[in-house]
């Protein structure tokens with residue numbers, strides 16, 4: 001019996017959003033599926049994926065355009081920069097001010113009206129550095 005499909009969808013979406021907000025790991029849809037399943041054992045990966053896409057489209061969450069094969073999601077929607085570990089692929093926030101002057105430099109170099117920019121730093125995370133030392 002599924003008398004309140006919209007209600008159900010909203011609840012699922014809220015739980016996905018809640019779980020995404022709890023982590024700082026910028027999880028993929030698969031990662032979130034594993035987390036959300038603890039609370040919604042019958043939810044499908046497709047449902048998690050669709051809800052993430054919908055929430056990203058409506059600006060509730062960010063879909064990260066970072067290197068790597070899988071899309072990642074972020075509940076922190078204010079503009080911020082990311083760093084990706086080239087060894088393990090993990091993505092973290094970097095807490096530095098937005099470099100708004102880059103927009104002006106870019107605007108001077110092309111005919112576009114610039115809205116913003118994305119910067120992805122790359123490096124090796126501390127876990128991977130430690131791992132290298134141990135081996």
Ligand SMILES: [Zn+2]
Pocket residue numbers: 085086087088089090124125126127128
């Ligand atoms: Zn790493």
Ligand SMILES: [Zn+2]
Pocket residue numbers: 026074076080081082092093
């Ligand atoms: Zn982030």
